[in-house]
Amino acid sequence: MARKKKRPRKRGKRRGPRGPDSPLLFLARRGNPEAQFRLGGMYLAGDEGFRYDPAKAVRWFRKAAEHGHAEAQFYLGDAYLEGDGVEEDLWEAQKWFLAAAEAGSDDAALALGMMYADYWTELDDHPQIERWLEIAADAGYEPAEDALAVFRLDDDDDYEIDPEELHATLQSALQAAWRGDADAQFLVSRAYSEGLGVPQDDDEAFRWLRAAAKQGDAEARNNLGVAYAEGRGVKQDFEKAVRWYRAALAGGSGFAAYNLGVLVAGGVAGLEDDPDAMGWLHTAAEGGSAPAQFDLGCRHILGIGVEENGAKGEEWLALAAEDGFLPAAHALSRLYEEGLGDLPRSETKAEARLREAAEGGLSGAQNEYGMRCVDRWITGEGSEEDLAESVKWFRMAAEQGDAEARNNLGFSYETGRGMERDEAEAARWYRMAAKQGSTASQVALAVMYLFGRGVEEDKEEGMRWLRMAAEGGREDARQVVEQIEGVLEAGEGEGDEEFDL
Numbered sequence: 001m002a003r004k005k006k007r008p009r010k011r012g013k014r015r016g017p018r019g020p021d022s023p024l025l026f027l028a029r030r031g032n033p034e035a036q037f038r039l040g041g042m043y044l045a046g047d048e049g050f051r052y053d054p055a056k057a058v059r060w061f062r063k064a065a066e067h068g069h070a071e072a073q074f075y076l077g078d079a080y081l082e083g084d085g086v087e088e089d090l091w092e093a094q095k096w097f098l099a100a101a102e103a104g105s106d107d108a109a110l111a112l113g114m115m116y117a118d119y120w121t122e123l124d125d126h127p128q129i130e131r132w133l134e135i136a137a138d139a140g141y142e143p144a145e146d147a148l149a150v151f152r153l154d155d156d157d158d159y160e161i162d163p164e165e166l167h168a169t170l171q172s173a174l175q176a177a178w179r180g181d182a183d184a185q186f187l188v189s190r191a192y193s194e195g196l197g198v199p200q201d202d203d204e205a206f207r208w209l210r211a212a213a214k215q216g217d218a219e220a221r222n223n224l225g226v227a228y229a230e231g232r233g234v235k236q237d238f239e240k241a242v243r244w245y246r247a248a249l250a251g252g253s254g255f256a257a258y259n260l261g262v263l264v265a266g267g268v269a270g271l272e273d274d275p276d277a278m279g280w281l282h283t284a285a286e287g288g289s290a291p292a293q294f295d296l297g298c299r300h301i302l303g304i305g306v307e308e309n310g311a312k313g314e315e316w317l318a319l320a321a322e323d324g325f326l327p328a329a330h331a332l333s334r335l336y337e338e339g340l341g342d343l344p345r346s347e348t349k350a351e352a353r354l355r356e357a358a359e360g361g362l363s364g365a366q367n368e369y370g371m372r373c374v375d376r377w378i379t380g381e382g383s384e385e386d387l388a389e390s391v392k393w394f395r396m397a398a399e400q401g402d403a404e405a406r407n408n409l410g411f412s413y414e415t416g417r418g419m420e421r422d423e424a425e426a427a428r429w430y431r432m433a434a435k436q437g438s439t440a441s442q443v444a445l446a447v448m449y450l451f452g453r454g455v456e457e458d459k460e461e462g463m464r465w466l467r468m469a470a471e472g473g474r475e476d477a478r479q480v481v482e483q484i485e486g487v488l489e490a491g492e493g494e495g496d497e498e499f500d501l
Helices: 023-029 033-045 054-066 070-082 090-102 106-119 129-138 142-154 163-178 182-194 202-214 218-230 238-250 256-265 277-286 290-302 310-322 326-338 347-359 363-378 384-399 403-415 423-435 439-451 459-471 475-490
Strands: none
Touching (some): 106 129, 182 202, 182 218, 256 290, 326 347, 326 363, 403 423, 439 475
């Protein structure tokens, strides 16, 4: 950003020697801030007998600035911004401009606004950024006007703006976006994505996001990857998501590695064998992604892609469970029950984690907890209350569509185990599970049709379900089908015989 530098003003006509042996140098060396500032200005300008030397200028500006001299602070900030006599450093420039502006320097206030207009996405952590942008915008610096509009859109959670002002702000951002400003394009995309001042429109959000991404904006590239991964405004395409995440990662995005790790955890094809896959997975896990923590925990327990380490696996699974990721609590239950990963078995821990997953609503855990209640009754460790408890858990899981739980609930109705016997209701639950592919329910439903239990007798329908179970791998069903078909072909009865199922 090119700006005309303001030289220190002369304080009247001076007499006496000029150059390095002047009284000014004497005073500067004795710690006089005004002398230090003026001496820095002479080295910067290369006049009055002082050779041009920006490095020496910076040294004297710093001495004056550290004494609180506002103009010296401004010049020091400018030196860091331009890399004049010192290595360019935006953060140092911001630091000294802020010090000068807060001390009352109008030049520094304007410089801050101009700098934020050009670099605000890199320096957006200061609470008064809007104030400095407004100063530069009011002075007619057009990039500051654009940046102010974009900033207000980006900071909408904290910036209270009425509908009319939001509309005006969005129009300014749109103008900047049409001029090709990548930051504005990124924020306009967000406005459409979230419905900020415009109707929510994923397609339009995607269009602007792609425009920013094609200009090389790293975070836009990352968000474009998210759009492809989630299918927002575009057809879901994991291959393109990975491509944009990689581009974002190369551009320095802090989120791309995390998102790639989430895809690794999700089993996206092609990522598992990438040499960086485990690094991305760790980034996602350490960034708080519960699915990645779960995946990494399972890998440590089983030794897949990482060294087998049960304690490490338990640690990652526990983190995921603490985040409310129910499959992790369920996995911990299995871990403690079976003593996987060289960890000691613990029925107490296993049941506590299983109950946690079941109470959280995980259907598989609910069904498994129901079976634990039944097992307590079978072994004599429980009572009829455990059977009633099992029905409660089976029903919770069955109502979520869990096929195994529907089969177990059907069996409870058929046998009156933990509830009043009801064969018609048993047939209803068996049918639902049978349609989902449960061979146990297919066999049970076949028997009910063959013998008219809970349904109207229908041998053809019964045989249809038996054949389905046989095709699904039930050997006993295959044998009975062959036996019945043999009997029917020989004409040896009507098929009312009892068969071992």
